[in-house]
Amino acid sequence: MKLAVLTGLLGLSLFHATPKAAAPSRVQVVAREYSFSLSRVRVHSGAAVIELANFGQDLHDLRVQRIGAKHIAGLGVVPAGGRADLTLKLAPGRYSFWCSVANHRQLGMKTTLVVTR
Ligand SMILES: [Cu+2]
Numbered sequence: 051m052k053l054a055v056l057t058g059l060l061g062l063s064l065f066h067a068t069p070k071a072a073a074p075s076r077v078q079v080v081a082r083e084y085s086f087s088l089s090r091v092r093v094h095s096g097a098a099v100i101e102l103a104n105f106g107q108d109l110h111d112l113r114v115q116r117i118g119a120k121h122i123a124g125l126g127v128v129p130a131g132g133r134a135d136l137t138l139k140l141a142p143g144r145y146s147f148w149c150s151v152a153n154h155r156q157l158g159m160k161t162t163l164v165v166t167r
Contacts, residue, residue: 072096072097074096074097074098074099074137075093075094075096075097075098075099075140076089076098076099076101077089077090077093077098077099077100077101077163078100078101078103079100079101079102079103079112079147079161080103080105081102081103081104081105081106081110081112081128081149081159082105082106083106083107083108083157084149084154084157084158084159085158085159086147086148086149086158086159086160086161087161088147088161088163091161091162091163091164092163092164092165092166093140093163093164093165093166094165094166094167095140095141095142095165095166095167096139096140097137097138097139097140098137098138098139098140099135099136099137100112100114100135100136100137100138101133101134101135101136102125102128102133102134102135102136103133104128104129104130104131104132104133105131106130107130108130108151109127109128109129109130109151110127110128110149110151110154110159111124111125111126111127111128111149111150111151112124112125112128112134112136112147112148112149113146113147113148113149113150114136114138114145114146114147115145115146116140116141116143116144116145116146117143117144117145117146118143119143123136123138124136124150127151140165141165142165142166142167143165144162144163144164144165145162145163145164145165146160146161146162147160147161147162147163148160148161
């Protein structure tokens, strides 16, 4: 019983010690044939919502990889005129963004986002 009370108090104090989470950064990626343009090229680390907006006429998708890391995050194909959101927790670094449909990356659908502390 005493332990439960202590744990409860500890939980409460930890909860109060946690700073209020900042609103996620938002970055829009506009896809066209064949380019990717970012609404901003630099964001602070932490939660981010990446929106892929397909302003083109073909299907496009989004792949995101921190340069030097193995993991690749992404969104499936978005049709012409469509949008989709990808929520990520970004660590400081440089991130490659590209479209993995056919040879779109080679055609120019790629860009880089810089994440600062
Ligand atoms: Cu594409």
